Amino acid sequence: MRERIARLMMGRNGVDHFARFTSIAACVMLLLSVLSRRVELLSNLFWILGLALLFYSYFRAFSRNIYQRQRENARYLQFQRKVTGFFAVRRDMWRQRKQYRFFKCPSCKATLRVPRGKGKIRVVCRKCGNAFETKT
Ligand SMILES: [Zn+2]
Structure with a gap:
């Protein structure tokens, strides 16, 4: 079974940082959809967004265009560093206040x-x- 999965994923992008982020975001959207089921429009919106993110995660993981996927991943990591850097600075300022x-x-x-x-x-x-x- 493990070998079959390894063979299936050969030459494909696999699960990178960006795919991990989009699949977590998909889970959050699907959870929000369940939690907001009393408001039908909102619930449907979260459901569609969640499914779209889920499909996008799978699409990226199984994609054979590794070069393009790596570029997307690099852009995501750059953005993530900016966000974490912003909060790290705020945290340091708070500690030294x-x-x-x-x-x-x-x-x-x-x-x-x-x-x-x-x-x-x-x-x-x-x-x-x-x-x-x-x-x-
Ligand atoms: Zn100055």
Whole structure:
């Protein structure tokens, strides 16, 4: 049985990160469809979306156009890194909120960090070199 599956998947894309994401999203949609069954339109919408995502996951896993599928996967991973990076920065800012004050550079909008409790200080933005005074 295992050998037969291995032979079936030969030369095909298989389950990559993006396929894992779309199949989880499909499960969430199908679950939402069941949970929202009292609102028929909404339930049908989730059902159709869930099935579409499920078929898309299978389509990608069995696809022989590996080059194109890998490009999609790379784009997905790039997007995923951006999202996780965004939240990692927010989490770090939250953890350091007692020691540091965060604010945006008025000129280039870069996020700056200064130690708290130093009174009024002159800040020079590392990104654009803009200098200004602020309270800590
Ligand atoms: Zn700046």
